[in-house]
Amino acid sequence: MRMSTWIRQHVAALRALLVLTAITGIVYPLAVFAVAQLPGLKNNADGSLIEREGKTVGSSLIGQRFTDADGNVLTRYFQSRPSMAGDGYDPLSTAASNAGPESIVDSAPDSTGLLTTVCARSKAVAELEGVDGNRPFCTPGGVGAVLSVIGPRAADGEVDHPTKVVSVNEFCSVTTVPFVAEYKGVKVECAADGADYSVGRIVPIRGDAPDRSAVPPDAVTAGGSGLDPHISPEYAAIQIDRVARVRGVSAEQVRALVDEHTAGRTLGFLGEPRVNVVELNLDLDGRYPFRS
Structure with a gap:
């Protein structure tokens, strides 16, 4: 390829670069900005x-x-x-918890799953507003009402004759009286901090709360x-x-x-x-x- 041809091709490429830069980097943004300032659009464009x-x-x-x-x-x-x-x-840290419906067991009193988070928020809102904040699967103390039922399992996974039952979200460092006294004839214990009770069958207890709480879902999620x-x-x-x-x-x-x-x-x-x-x-x- 002759030098003159090489130069012409590169000059053409440079001209295209400059033209496209002017159109897409200057003219188009200014046009969009001008349209956004029209009555009826300006408030939304400026961030309301x-x-x-x-x-x-x-x-x-x-x-x-x-x-x-x-x-x-x-x-x-x-x-x-x-x-x-x-x-x-915080607009610079937009995020969700990513916790799902299976997040029902707390790993520690200060590290709670979604269920206990919802129960605690419902209790706090109820106390603030003077309404009934009871929710299904929540204890009166505002944690998830969940038991780990330990013992031999039947073919369907049920533990018909438990040897130990633990209220996994009520820690002995916080309470000594679990929300329910016994389960299937076995005394319910409070959980020890840091202990793993996943060996048992995890059983949420619904309780007698109404299906629809006075504290709506958006107040707790x-x-x-x-x-x-x-x-x-x-x-x-x-x-x-x-x-x-x-x-x-x-x-x-x-x-x-x-x-x-x-x-x-x-x-x-x-x-x-x-x-x-x-x-x-x-x-x-x-x-x-x-x-x-």
Whole structure:
């Protein structure tokens, strides 16, 4: 190949590179940015930011925690659903727990499975809101009601004549009285820290809790992203009396505000009705300021 041909090919390639760089790296981004600034699109393009008195206080698309510096609930606010994103609602650490329905055994008092996490959250929400937080497969103390039944197994895997029964999520360092006294005639023991009871048949105990708890599912489970700004109308409803009492207004006034911030299913059939907690709490501060 002659040198002049080689040079022409490389000059053509360089021209194509410069033209495509200008189109895709400059013209196209500027065009998209310009379109995004049109009325009706600008708010979404800018991140749906919420401003109050000239300051950005949040986004309608990203949830927030409404707690103090020590993680204690600020009772004057509606509470968001749990979050696994960093320390909670960290946009730089969006994440889920990845725990599934088989996560029912705790490895230690401070290392809990999904079942105990749900039970503990339900108990805490119930105490805060003054409702019944009992759930199936949860002990009154707020841990998973799960037994390890040890002994010879029948052909179907059942242990008809256990030699030992352990409440695997109630540790002897925390309690000495398991949630149930005996199982199939054998006294139930509390679990020793660090002990492995997987040799036994793991048996969840349903108890006498109602099928549907007064504490709704979104109050005890985290969203997939950890940034969900919404809660269900059911979760908002059990918080109304507390918020109204703390702010010194009527429950009817707070309920009317919740209704204003309740959106229906998208297009009438997608998803579920939802309440935007961030926007609701900001309007609460505007209409019914908290006075300590």
